[in-house]
Amino acid sequence: MRFVMPQKVKFKHCDPAGIVFYPRYFEMINDCVEAFFDEALECPFEDLHQDGGVPTAEISVQFTAPSGHGDRLELALRCTRLGRSSLGLETEATCGGQRRFIATSTLVWIDGNGKSTPWPDPIRAKLDGWVQRAAA
Template sequence: MAFEYAQKVLFRHCDPAGIVFFPRYFEMMNDCVEAFFDSALRWPFEALHRVQAVPTAGIETRFRAPSRHGDQLTLALEIEAVGRTSCRYLMRARCGDEARFETRATLVLVGETGRPEAWPDPIRAKLTDIKEGRG
């Protein structure tokens, strides 16, 4: 089951043509990831980022249709794989029944030195449970 995050397209997201300027989608994606860590993993960024971080190591996105100011988007995040220090997710955005974008990305847990670290056991367990549909 996917973690869902609601995002209204705001004026600040749009270019002069009135559609979402594509880099703003990446901000929305990160907002969804941050909400996922807070709500699903109970590991909010403000706690995590005191001594660690989860940068995006790779991302591939396909834009399906434009979004406009005022559109109500739903971003749905699914965990696809859990590694020792990383996880891969699939995120799809839609407005009603219309697909707007889909992206696959890999997050890596890094410590204070910026080097990868193993997920803490409770977080790895939650990620695995979510991936397997138990979370």
């Protein structure tokens, strides 16, 4: 099971050559993660970040084709593993069926002091469902 977020490539995402400047992809990935927490987990970042957060502890991206101004990307997020306080994600961006990048990342649930802490039970249960469905 995947969480899908559309993303039109805007002028602000592009370099002078009209293609996406690679750091902008990291913003898109984070936007997709934020939308996933808000829409799929019903845990919006504005609530979550009041006394903790989910920083990215690790990220790796393979860029496979450029994207240009006006392209309509589809970012598909998949939960790959759930740890005590960590979450493995895979985010793939495609346009017209062509892969533009694939990213793997690890998020960590932290408390207000910046220490990793176990996922709250309600969020863990929802994440576990996403991991199980992604594996099926």
